[in-house]
Amino acid sequence: MMAERAALYARVSTARQEEEQTVASQIAALHKAAAELGLQVPPQHCYVDEGFSGTRLDRPAFDAMRDAAADGLLNVVLVFAPDRLARNYVHQQVVLEELAARGVRVHFVERPIGEKAEDKLLVQMQGVIAEYERAKIIERTRRGRLHKVRTGQTPPFSRPPYGYRLVTSPDGRQKTVVLHEEEAARVRDMYRWVLEEGLSARAVARRLTAQGVRPRRAARWTGASVRHLLVNPAFTGTAVYNRLMAAVPVRPRKAAALRKVAKSSYLLRPREQWQTWPIPPLVDEATQAAVKLQLARNKVLSSRNVRYSYLLRMLVVCGQCGLRMSCFRRTQSNGRGDYHYYGCSRGPEDSGRAARCKAQYLRAEALDATVWSAVCQWLREPRILVEEVASWQERREGEEASARERARLESTCRNLEEAGGAPGGRLPAGRPAGGRVEGAARATGGCP
Template sequence: MANNIEKNVDRSIAIYCRVSTDEQAREGVSLDEQQVRLKAYCRAMGWDLTPLVFVDDGYSAKSTDRPQLNKLLAKVKAGELSKIMVTKLDRMSRRLLDLLKMIDLFQEHDVSFISISESFDTNTPSGRLTLQVLGAVAEFERERIRERVFENMIHAAKGGKWLTQSPYGYRLFDKELVIHEEEAKIVKRVYEAYLDKGMGCFAVAKMLNKEGIPSRFNKEWSLRSVKLMLTNPAYKGTLVWNRVDSSKKNRKVKDESEWVSLDECLPVIIDEDKWEEVQKRVNGNQIAPRAVSSPHLLGGLLKCGNCGSGMSIGWSGSKNNRYRVYRCSANKNKGTCTSKQYRADDVEQWFKEGLKRLVDSLDETLVPMIIEQQMEKDLSYIQNRIEVARKRYGRKVEAYSADLITIEDLKLEKDRMEQDIELLNGLKLIQEDQFDIEKIKKEIQKKTSKVLESLDVLTIEDAKSLIYTFVDNTKVLDYGSIVITIKV
């Protein structure tokens, strides 16, 4: 506390005076009179420091962009002031939100704000109480503004208008998106690399940076920027607004049920089916970037057959004879699993042999099992989508109750939810005999052969990317016993 007092003594007192031309004509407000009153108050309070004077002559309170006010705020940020005085609160601003923002800044830098007409001093209990009341009123005003903005944004979104900065691959003309052909080619490459080549977001960003392909503002690509591109529904023609909560310092993606979306209203760069397939991979079990780029073939892919935990790479053996091993992470980190470790070279060889046997053993019993497994995954994915649709509809009911949307908007949302439910029911009706088993068998053989060939000619990193497009996970059960779960 002593240090704070000493710091305040070294800082200056400031007085701020403002008058607009209209006020002078209407009320006869004098800048000289303001200065006299404020300096007299300083003397009455026993503050011997000569105050710094900031005067904005002929400036309205509607805007905070005033020369002397800007200089005053700069001194606050520089820590040069201890008190700021005005004759009335409206000398600073007539807008409550602007005034509270400035007071927040003053408090952040330990500066007292005093208005002598209203006996308002943020350094006193009564002043802080008044500030809390004003803050409550301002919060109410902010909520009212947010509701009006939200309603206007819904109206604009339903008209197909793009409401923010255009995403990569597009340009904005008259609030409508138009495809930028060169960037659209890059977008398609990113989706292809991620879905068809099995590259992760980190690997895609690395590829683009290596080729010298800049992002929109000539910045380098990052894992985050690639993931944002892969999850942006604009590329499949869907306009989505209210997706991100920007009210806090750290922006956060809202629950999908809160989004305002409109399908088939934007120019399409990525086919909808392909976009949905990418979302399945993005929302599924992801391999960490470090696992993808590690020099170990099954890193991030190998699971413990005993407890299901991931198996990490380690080293074993004597000082002169060290060798890689895969070891259950639950065993290593928690001691909760009793599985043993396995030589990495042996496990990777079992994996390759397992793929070879898979090519030779695809028969009319194995393929239906694989189809059933894939159907369960698809069913789980669509059930999650249905739950999102139901939450979104529930939110629209609340919006209708609050007179924010019309009954027509509510009916559209209900139709959309029912279409999703119909899609789910349609999936349930699919029978195994409706699949072309011979075609699926050939496709699996083709993918397996491609992976096997890649293991001998590609780098470990590239080979792993290809494996991830085909293999869901691998479990080691015992010495020489391994299970490979593939994707259809």
């Protein structure tokens, strides 16, 4: 009798769970259950998503597991509990039906399910309860946190802004916001540089980097981080809670990229929903207002090209680094005219990256003319636009499939490295030579 080809899937939702190693306990329980069932789980079929929410289906390891099932490589998948598979009841049923159609059964370790109608009903009820439980936990947590901030029982942030720190009382019940003297001195220097020297946010970030001053979490300062810090109302003595709410980005930088959090953008809540908390002021309101005015003046008078009209301003994306390309003007030395470009030459103070992007500039006149000609042609012949949209959709689906395949290959490589490599260099059982993994490895240049 041929041995069953087994796989395991584990998932944790947050970075905190990753730090607490709760995914390791799931994997240990899954391996123990596999041993009790007499199943062997090869390293390349251990699928783990760390930091991905169960409310969405586009998870790298999860997609890789479904692809392996579609390729006929699996007979059984071990999952700790239904909510690890998906938090949404509808998603659970879609995945379970998909795997069943592939001849793959799902074994839940926490509560094994049989083939009886009562067992299937129990799985469905667990899915509904898990979805309801998640909604209630989110709502209770939100209301509880809001009540504690409103009544002064807890500060409005778990990580205080740069320049502040939290001090816990001896009994551990009360936290107080106090100034971090060293960081507060740097913040005052930033305000002074802007007001007295007229430095822009980018120039402040460049000076901080030159002085060897690092922010708390990032590798280096950027103009955006400095600007966000200088206009923070907390520095005037008023911390604000419930000011922003998470939202799905309308124009994501990389639409085809897999994101751990679907709602990776923010929207401003109505002002009447804000909750304020008094903290020690670092600067007065007049100083911060003057800094805001100076930053706005710097933006108008910036040497960067904002006074010329470009058809594709902030619409061209660099194919090398993925950032949006800026507009540039270069004056000829003989004074005969100017050249206009789209370019990605953002330094560390703009992108937060160590090196500047080396992509070539694009002549604005040539690119604008090409795009405008295409738009005019589409308007004259709508059929061409329909074909272009269909081609774009097909290409995007191909990019998403490639991203999933690459994630699966990287996961397989990590598992093989941890296990010391596959014995004899053989392919997994049931995998034909020259299959999708080898083809994808050739396309992506092998394991990184």
